[in-house]
Amino acid sequence: MLSTRMINLIVPIISVVLGLLAGAIIMLIFGYNPIAGYIALWNGAFGNVYFFGETIRQITPYILTGLAVAFAFRSGLFNIGAEGQVIVGWLASVWVGASIQAPTIIHLPLTIIAAALAGALWGFLPGLLKAKRGVHEVIITIMMNYIALHVANYLIRNVLTDKSDSTAPIENTASLASEWLMEITGYSRMHYGILIALFAAVIMWFLLEKTTIGYELRAVGYNQHASNYAGMNVGKNIILAMMISGGFAGLAGAMEGLGTFGYMSANSSFTNLGFDGIAVALLGGNTALGSVIAAFLFGILKIGALNMPTSAGVPSELVEIDIALIIYFVASSYIIRWTLLRFFKKEEK
Structure with a gap:
């Protein structure tokens, strides 16, 4: 009989395989060669050092938005507002990065802390409303996404600049980019943020699995009424979970503002990093390690897709279909679980 841990490991793998197979069938239906398409996708992600660097660059924010959504899930909350929190974190990091002059050892940590605090502040209000008034976090976080987008645009055009659509570039002392990394990766935009993202995954794992605070957060996520009966402050834990x-x-x-771009532009649409983070968390089983692995998969798909039209004549939009199918199979994981359990019960007989 398969253990629960083993099933939790196998189901996402099967979901990915089924998604890719379904994507291959769709390619065949529309007259494209799926083998050539997937080879082009792989080469687009790892075909040379430049593509490899770009893939790691794309994976970096995915790890962090996946952790953001996964952390909320583990605490019994559905944070749809990661997109808005990404925007305010990006703005705060660039603001501090461009307006302060200080040594790197001071300046860079300040910008990173500013981004984390801005995101935490944007998570505070939904957490407060959920804890004190019972307002569903999905509704308020969706609304906060639009507020973040338009407030950021206003601040860029009217506070940080004089009617310009982009901020001044950050100081070199606040940059995560590196000439050394650029040179060894063919002048890709890979930066040291990947180390911060991986360290954040360790922090999430340690916080949830090895601390009293993490135990309370998970307990509240499992059952708020039982947690309250046990003497835990449910409201405080809801607010804390949303802020973290x-x-x-x-x-x-901050990874985008300090690493990839070095500035922020006024945008008419979302970055989609926060929304993609929902898919990363779901595929990763809402765990720190799972989110890292899922972020690698999504980064490979996103960057590799850019090579598909030129190398195989396959529209890159088909990768979006693949991603959607993978999410569909993850969402239908109970069917996969049921099938696995039925199969192994028959094997035992």
Whole structure:
């Protein structure tokens, strides 16, 4: 009989395989060669050092937004507001990075802390409303996404600049980019943020699994009434969970502001990093390690897809279909679980 831990490991793998197979069938239906398409995707992610660097660069914010959503899930909350928290974290990091002059050892940590605090602050209000008034966090976090987008645009155009659509570039002392990394990766935009993202995953694991605070957060996520009966402050834990979740998402924004771009532009649409983080968390089983692995998969798919139209003549939009199918199979994981359990019961007989 398969253990629960083994099933939790196998189900996402089967979901990915089924998603890729379904994507291959769709390619065949529309007259494309799926083998050539997937080879082009792989080469687009790892074909040379430049593509490898770009893939790691894309994975970095995905890890952090995946952690943000996963942390909220583990605490019994559904944080749809990671997108807005990414935006305010990006803005805060660039603001501090461009307006302060200080040595790197001071300046860079300040910008990263500012991003995390901005994201945490953006998670505080939904947490407070959920804890004190019972307002569903999905509704308020969706609304906060739009507020973040338009407030950020206003601040860029009217406070940080004089009617310009992009901020001034950050100081070199606040940058996560590195000439050394650029040179060894063919001048890709890979930066040291990947180390911060991996360290954040360790922090999430340690916090949830090895601390009293993490135990309370998980307990509240499992059953708020039982946690309250046991003497835990449910409201405080809800607010804390949303703030920590927002802090992770804010760090994802810092990765873009301090690493990939070095500035922030006024945007008419979302970055989609926060929304993709929901898929990363779901595929990763809402765990720290799972989110890292899922972020690698999504980064590979996103960057590799850019090579598919030129190398195989396959529209890159088909990768979006693959991602959607993978999420569909993850969401239908109970069917996969049921099938696995039925199969192994028959094997035992």
